Amino acid sequence: MTNHEFEQQLQRQIDALPRQQQPKRDLWRGIEHALAESPQQTKAAASPLRWLATAASVCLIAVLGWFGSNHYIEQRAQQLALAQSQQFIAAMSDNHQLQKDSLLVALKGKPAFTDNWQQQLDELEDAANAIKEALEHDPRNPTLLKMLQSVYQQQLQLIERVHAPKLIHI
Amino acid sequence: MNQGTVTALSPKQAVTTSSEDELEQALIAAASNGNKAAYQQLYQRYVGQVYALALRLTGDVSHAEDAAQETFIQLWQSLASFSGDAKFSTWLHRVTANVTVSHMRKQKNWLQRTFGLESANEADLVAPLPTDDNPLEQYIQRLPERARLVFVLHAIEGYRHEEVAEMTQMAVGSSKAQLHRAKQLLKEWMSHD
Numbered sequence: 001m002t003n004h005e006f007e008q009q010l011q012r013q014i015d016a017l018p019r020q021q022q023p024k025r026d027l028w029r030g031i032e033h034a035l036a037e038s039p040q041q042t043k044a045a046a047s048p049l050r051w052l053a054t055a056a057s058v059c060l061i062a063v064l065g066w067f068g069s070n071h072y073i074e075q076r077a078q079q080l081a082l083a084q085s086q087q088f089i090a091a092m093s094d095n096h097q098l099q100k101d102s103l104l105v106a107l108k109g110k111p112a113f114t115d116n117w118q119q120q121l122d123e124l125e126d127a128a129n130a131i132k133e134a135l136e137h138d139p140r141n142p143t144l145l146k147m148l149q150s151v152y153q154q155q156l157q158l159i160e161r162v163h164a165p166k167l168i169h170i
Numbered sequence: 171m172n173q174g175t176v177t178a179l180s181p182k183q184a185v186t187t188s189s190e191d192e193l194e195q196a197l198i199a200a201a202s203n204g205n206k207a208a209y210q211q212l213y214q215r216y217v218g219q220v221y222a223l224a225l226r227l228t229g230d231v232s233h234a235e236d237a238a239q240e241t242f243i244q245l246w247q248s249l250a251s252f253s254g255d256a257k258f259s260t261w262l263h264r265v266t267a268n269v270t271v272s273h274m275r276k277q278k279n280w281l282q283r284t285f286g287l288e289s290a291n292e293a294d295l296v297a298p299l300p301t302d303d304n305p306l307e308q309y310i311q312r313l314p315e316r317a318r319l320v321f322v323l324h325a326i327e328g329y330r331h332e333e334v335a336e337m338t339q340m341a342v343g344s345s346k347a348q349l350h351r352a353k354q355l356l357k358e359w360m361s362h363d
Contacts, residue, residue: 006357013306014326020218021225027239028213032206034243040204040250091276095236 030102034094085139089132089148096152103156107163117162124155198258202249209249213242216262223263224270226322229311233277237270244269267323271337274315309359313352320345321352 001009114120131148138144194215200208220241225234245265252261310318316338323334324345331349335342 001357001361003357006353006360009360010306010325010353010356013304016304017306017326018304019222021222022218023221023235023238024231025235027217027221027235027242028210030239031213031242031246032210034239035206035209035246038243038247040202040247088276098239 029105030098033101033105034098082139086136089135089139089145092148092152093128093132096155100155100159103159107159110163113162113164117158120158121155124151124158127151128155194258195254198249198252198254201246202252209246216259217242219259220262220266223266223322223327226307226310226326227267227270227319228274229318233273234270237266237273240273241266241269263327267327267329267337271319274319275339305360306356309356312359313355316340316344317348317352317355320348321356324349325352 128148128151131144131151135141135144135148194212197208197212201212217238221234221238224237224241225231228234228237241262245262248265252258310321313321319338320334323329323337324331329337331342331345334340335345338345340348
């Protein structure tokens with residue numbers, strides 16, 4: 001196949017690709033839940049805030065330049081890394097909450113295999129909170145992060161498992 | 171974007187399109203003011219496009235669903251910043267690409283940090299996509315991640331290399347090199363058909 005033939009064939013196949021594809025899962029429910037907790041920026045409110053943020057950034061850069069010491073910059077870099085880890089934990093928790101709520105909404109009213117699954121779920125929630133508390137003091141600890149991820153997964157598995165046996169017969 | 175198709179419209183189609191545009195403007199305005207029912211209608215109009223792009227970029231159904239949800243959540247928060255200078259669909263398209271690439275980066279960082287995978291290859295960790303009639307769709311999913319991102323954004327979606335470089339945080343030269351790599355692989359696979 002020559003380059004010219006290849007480019008022509010490739011373009012034909014690109015043109016034939018579908019521009020739309022519907023997801024198999026209903027994504028709106030999760031979005032709707034998140035919107036309830038997401039404040040929306042308004043045009044009036046967004047503008048002054050952006051100016052304030054820009055002004056604050058300029059001041060920070062000026063202060064950093066004025067100090068210019070390696071120690072200060074190093075300290076600042078550590079603070080930023082810490083903030084990034086905290087943001088990551090928050091994002092992971094938000095994402096988990098979204099998945100959990102979607103699952104609970106989808107299974108609402110469906111019969112559960114055990115009666116005390118809510119209690120088990122609460123216990124796992126307590127465990128997750130304890131790990132998050134520990135992460136507040138050490139947000140970059142990989143073992144704690146793994147534990148939190150594992151507890152979140154256990155919660156989702158519990159919800160699915162207690163509803164699964166009955167769902168099979170439906 | 172350098173890609174675009176101009177379609178001749180009949181007067182009837184033009185009227186329909188115009189009223190469609192007006193309806194869309196009204197939906198955007200209402201959603202910007204916090205009307206969730208209007209936002210749901212915008213979601214229904216565009217979820218197919220958003221999901222298709224996210225799926226092509228990630229190559230994974232679960233990640234594409236997450237990225238599509240994240241796109242609509244971020245869009246809701248920043249709807250007021252849509253100036254109306256560009257078409258809403260163009261703006262949404264750009265938001266989708268940025269959110270999806272960012273989502274992929276976060277996933278990769280998570281795997282590397284938590285499980286110590288220095289060169290985490292997500293393709294090894296996710297289920298393959300269901301088979302598709304268009305062989306190109308399958309070949310795209312087989313491309314290495316960086317080559318796939320560049321190929322989808324530049325060759326399919328029409329973004330310039332400078333734009334792709336900015337979105338994917340790679341140098342413009344790397345973007346061109348990845349496109350060359352993608353095309354070489356595609357040519358090889360297509361030759362064997």
